Amino acid sequence: MTRLLGFAVFASIVAMAFPSVFERYRATLQTGEAEQLTPPAKVVEAALPAPASGRGLQLRAGADGHFRTEARFEGRIEPVLIDTGATYVAVNERTARRLGINVPPEAFTGVAQTANGPMPVALAKARRIAIGSVEVRDVDVMVAKGEALSTTLLGMSFLKRLKSFSASGNTLTLVP
Structure with missing residues (x-):
């Protein structure tokens, strides 16, 4: 079915x-x-996290309506697109290595269905991912084989570990 x-x-x-x-x-x-x-390459600036009232932080959507910012993976900075439709934090193989997420070749046993067709993937863990003062430890990460995934996605494996997250207008609020 x-x-x-x-x-x-x-x-x-x-x-x-x-x-x-x-x-x-x-x-x-x-x-x-x-x-x-x-298509010509678009230049998109990452939003810097701003403290929210109380605990947490707020992000502003870019001109395209997406929430982009920089996250720290084990202290290494990576531009990310916050994607509530992504089950996992998702990176390509090269980015994973650069961020200290090591995946052996034999770990690529899964398959993700994408708009460009099936893509081999592996599941791994990031010990620590942070945006501003919001930090989550031991986050599940989906690593795409090769460089098929050009943008690092900050998906639900990060977001669901927060106390709350909410979008209102052009503002996304993350509360640890």
């Missing part, structure tokens, strides 16, 4: 995506111009 439901969701997403792909292809054929497939 779960597989059938997963297939139905996948088929729905594909069905919605293909009309726009077909229209772009047809427009390209009519104009004779090549389509630019590589």
